[in-house]
Amino acid sequence: METEPVISLxxxxxxxxxxxxxxxxxxxxxxxxxxxxxxxxxxxxxxxxRAAIGQVPLxxxxxxxxxxxxxxxxxxxxxxxxxxxxxxxGGVPATIREIVASGRLSRAKLGILTRADRAAITxxxxxxxxxxxxxxxxxxxxxxxxxxVLIARALAxxxxxxxxxxxxxxxxxxxxxxxxxxxxxxxxxGATVLLVLHELGALEPLIDRAVVLRDGCVxxxxxxxxxxxxxxxxGHDHVHPHxxxxxxxxxxxxx
Amino acid sequence: MITxxxxxxFMQRALIAAVLVGITAPAIGIYLVQxxxxxxxxxxxxxxxxxxxLGFLLNTSPVWMAMAVAIVGVVAMELVRxxxxxxxxxxxxxxxxxxxxxxxMLMSLSATGTNANLLSYLxxxxxxxxxxxxxxxVVLAALVILVTVGLRxxxxxxxxxxxxARVTGLPVxxxxxLIAITAAVTVTVAMRVVGLLLVSALMVVxxxxxxxxxxxxxxxxxxxxxxxxxxxxxxxxxxxxxxxxPGATIVLGAIAVFIVLTxxxxxxxxxxxxxxxxxxxxxxxxxxSARTPGDSVKA
Numbered sequence: 001m002e003t004e005p006v007i008s009l010x011x012x013x014x015x016x017x018x019x020x021x022x023x024x025x026x027x028x029x030x031x032x033x034x035x036x037x038x039x040x041x042x043x044x045x046x047x048x049x050r051a052a053i054g055q056v057p058l059x060x061x062x063x064x065x066x067x068x069x070x071x072x073x074x075x076x077x078x079x080x081x082x083x084x085x086x087x088x089x090g091g092v093p094a095t096i097r098e099i100v101a102s103g104r105l106s107r108a109k110l111g112i113l114t115r116a117d118r119a120a121i122t123x124x125x126x127x128x129x130x131x132x133x134x135x136x137x138x139x140x141x142x143x144x145x146x147x148x149v150l151i152a153r154a155l156a157x158x159x160x161x162x163x164x165x166x167x168x169x170x171x172x173x174x175x176x177x178x179x180x181x182x183x184x185x186x187x188x189x190g191a192t193v194l195l196v197l198h199e200l201g202a203l204e205p206l207i208d209r210a211v212v213l214r215d216g217c218v219x220x221x222x223x224x225x226x227x228x229x230x231x232x233x234x235g236h237d238h239v240h241p242h243x244x245x246x247x248x249x250x251x252x253x254x255x
Numbered sequence: 256m257i258t259x260x261x262x263x264x265f266m267q268r269a270l271i272a273a274v275l276v277g278i279t280a281p282a283i284g285i286y287l288v289q290x291x292x293x294x295x296x297x298x299x300x301x302x303x304x305x306x307x308x309l310g311f312l313l314n315t316s317p318v319w320m321a322m323a324v325a326i327v328g329v330v331a332m333e334l335v336r337x338x339x340x341x342x343x344x345x346x347x348x349x350x351x352x353x354x355x356x357x358x359x360m361l362m363s364l365s366a367t368g369t370n371a372n373l374l375s376y377l378x379x380x381x382x383x384x385x386x387x388x389x390x391x392x393v394v395l396a397a398l399v400i401l402v403t404v405g406l407r408x409x410x411x412x413x414x415x416x417x418x419x420a421r422v423t424g425l426p427v428x429x430x431x432x433l434i435a436i437t438a439a440v441t442v443t444v445a446m447r448v449v450g451l452l453l454v455s456a457l458m459v460v461x462x463x464x465x466x467x468x469x470x471x472x473x474x475x476x477x478x479x480x481x482x483x484x485x486x487x488x489x490x491x492x493x494x495x496x497x498x499x500x501p502g503a504t505i506v507l508g509a510i511a512v513f514i515v516l517t518x519x520x521x522x523x524x525x526x527x528x529x530x531x532x533x534x535x536x537x538x539x540x541x542x543x544s545a546r547t548p549g550d551s552v553k554a
Contacts, residue, residue: 093469
C-alpha cells in the first residue's frame with residue numbers, strides 16, 4: 001500500500017565547513033512508517049534528519065514535509081523533534097513539566113496554555129512513565145530519564161511525525177524498554193517515525209525499514225537487517241584499529 | 256529617622272530606582288544564566304561605557320547614549336553568535352575591550368567629562384539620580400517586566416534548547432535579539448544604581464542564590480526577583496546611613512544571601528536524598544556462597 005510521503009528528500013547535498021556531509025541523499029518516509037536511519041559516526045545520518053527539519057542549510061536538492069516545500073512549511077506542531085542530547089537540563093533548575101510544556105508552544109504560539117494544552121502536557125509526561133515526578137527538577141534524573149523527558153517534550157504537541165536523533169544514546173536497558181513501549185503506542189496510534197540509531201537494539205521489532213548511510217550516500221534502503229548487530233550491516237565501515245598486544249606499535253618514526 | 260530618609264527627595268528617587276533595578280536585573284538575568292551566558296551582562300556594561308563617553312562628548316544624555324550604543328553592541332554580539340560560531344569568543348572579547356577603551360578615550364576628549372563623572376557611571380551613584388532619570392527608569396523597567404514575564408514561556412524554550420525551539424516554529428532569532436536588547440536596556444537602567452562594572456552581578460548573583468533552594472524555573476524566577484529587590488533596598492538604605500558606595504553594598508549583600516542559601520540548601524538536599532532512598536537502594540556487598548569442595552579440581 002503506497003501512502004502519501006510525509007518526508008521526502010531528493011538529491012539532497014549539504015556541507016559542514018568545506019566538507020561535503022550529504023552527497024545526494026534520496027529518502028522518502030510514508031505515513032505510518034517507522035524508518036531507522038543507520039550508519040557509522042560521521043556517515044551523515046544526523047545531518048540528514050537535521051536537514052529535513054531545516055536545521056542544516058542545503059547546497060542542493062529538494063525537501064518536502066507533508067507535501068509542502070520545506071521553506072514554506074509552517075505546521076510545526078505536526079512534527080515532534082527529539083534532538084541529540086545527553087541532558088534536558090539548562091543553566092537554571094526546571095521541572096519536568098516546565099520543560100515538556102515548551103513542546104506545546106508549537107500549538108500555543110502566544111504562550112497561553114488552555115486546559116486542553118495542560119492536559120496534553122500531562123498526557124505526554126504520563127506516556128513516558130514520569131507522571132509521579134512531573135514536579136521534580138530534571139537535575140535529579142538519570143540519563144535514561146532525561147531522554148524520556150526529551151521525548152515527552154516532543155509528544156506534547158501531539159505530532160503526526162516523530163523525528164528522533166539517537167534517542168537511545170546512553171540509555172539503560174530499563175529505560176530502553178519504556179522508550180520502545182512509548183514508541184509502540186505512538187505507532188499504534190498512527191504516528192510516522194524517523195529515527196537515527198546507532199544500533200537497532202530494543203526498537204528492532206518496531207522498525208519497518210532501515211536506511212543505511214555511508215559517507216553521505218544511501219547504501220541500503222529496505223527491510224532492517226536481522227538481529228546481527230551493526231557490524232553485519234551492509235555499508236558498515238570497520239574503522240576501529242585492531243592493535244593486538246603482541247604486536248609493537250609502529251609509529252613510522254624509526255623506519 | 257526613617258521618615259527623615261523617606262522625606263529626602265533624592266532618597267525617594269534612589270529607592271524607586273533601586274526597587275526597579277532589583278526586579279528587572281534578575282528577571283532578564285535568569286535567561287542569560289539559563290543559556291549559560293552569565294557574563295553577557297558584564298560585556299554589555301563594557302560596551303555601554305563607549306555610550307557614556309559619547310554622551311559626554313556630544314553633550315547629550317549619557318544614559319540614552321549608553322543605551323543606544325549597548326543595543327547596537329548586543330545586536331552585533333547576537334549576530335556574531337548566530338553566524339560566525341568559530342570566532343564567537345574572540346569577537347566578543349574585541350567588543351568588550353573595545354567598548355571599555357572607547358569609553359575612556361571619548362571621555363578624555365570631552366570638555367565636561369571628568370574622572371569623577373566616569374566613576375559615578377562605573378560604580379553607580381544613587382544621590383545623582385534626577386527626576387528625568389526616574390521617569391526613564393520607570394518606563395524602561397515596565398518594558399523589561401512586560402517582556403520577561405509576558406513572554407516567559409517563549410524565552411524559556413529558546414534559552415533551554417534553541418534548536419528544539421526552532422523546530423516548534425518559534426521566531427528564535429527575533430526572541431534572541433529581544434533577550435539581548437532587553438539585557439542592554441536593563442544594564443543601562445541599572446547603571447545609575449550599581450554602576451556598569453557591577454551591574455552583571457545583580458543579573459546573575461540573585462539567580463545563583465535562588466537556584467540553591469528551588470527546583471523549578473518559576474520559583475527560581477520569583478525568588479531571584481525577591482532577593483534582587485531586598486538587596487538593592489537594603490544596600491541603598493545602608494549607603495544612606497553609612498557612607499559606603501551603594502553598588503558595592505548591594506553586590507556584597509547579594510553574595511551574602513547566596514552563601515547563606517547555599518549553607519541552608521546543602522543539608523536540605525541531603526535530607527531530601529535520604530527521604531527518597533529506599534532500603535533496597537542501600538549498597539550491600541553480595542557475598543558469593545562458599546564453593547563446595549566438589550568444585551576443586553585435583554590432578
